Amino acid sequence: MSDKPAEQLLAAEQRARALIDAQLAAAGWAVQDRRELNLFAAQGVAVREVTMTRGHGRADYLLYMDKKAVGVIEAKPMGTPLSGVEWQSAMYADGLPPRFV
Numbered sequence: 315m316s317d318k319p320a321e322q323l324l325a326a327e328q329r330a331r332a333l334i335d336a337q338l339a340a341a342g343w344a345v346q347d348r349r350e351l352n353l354f355a356a357q358g359v360a361v362r363e364v365t366m367t368r369g370h371g372r373a374d375y376l377l378y379m380d381k382k383a384v385g386v387i388e389a390k391p392m393g394t395p396l397s398g399v400e401w402q403s404a405m406y407a408d409g410l411p412p413r414f415v
Contacts, residue, residue: 330389331362334375343377353381360387370409371402383410 335345344356348364357380364376375387386406388399 330391334387334389335362338375345375348376353378365411366406366409367411370405373406376406376410 338345338360342356343358343360344352345360345362346352346355348361351359351361353359359378361376361378363372363374365372373386374389376383377385377387386403388402388406390396390399
């Protein structure tokens with residue numbers, strides 16, 4: 315449980331998303347909301363907050379290259395060790411919804 319009020323946590327998440335969006339765009343990715351999915355927008359498309367099939371969670375970003383899903387980005391707070399979160403990527407790989415394939 316966090317000592318921070320919900321507003322501060324939400325603001326931190328919004329700031330992180332803005333930073334990640336800017337970094338993806340600078341790297342040449344077209345960043346989109348899942349409701350506005352357009353895989354023809356660019357060669358590389360990053361889709362925010364994609365809900366996977368039941369029981370497989372929600373990926374922060376689903377990455378497409380040439381209209382094919384090629385990866386995910388799972389945003390974590392600065393300093394979080396990545397060695398304990400590989401299970402999330404495996405879960406997303408198994409739970410890709412057919413509409414996003």
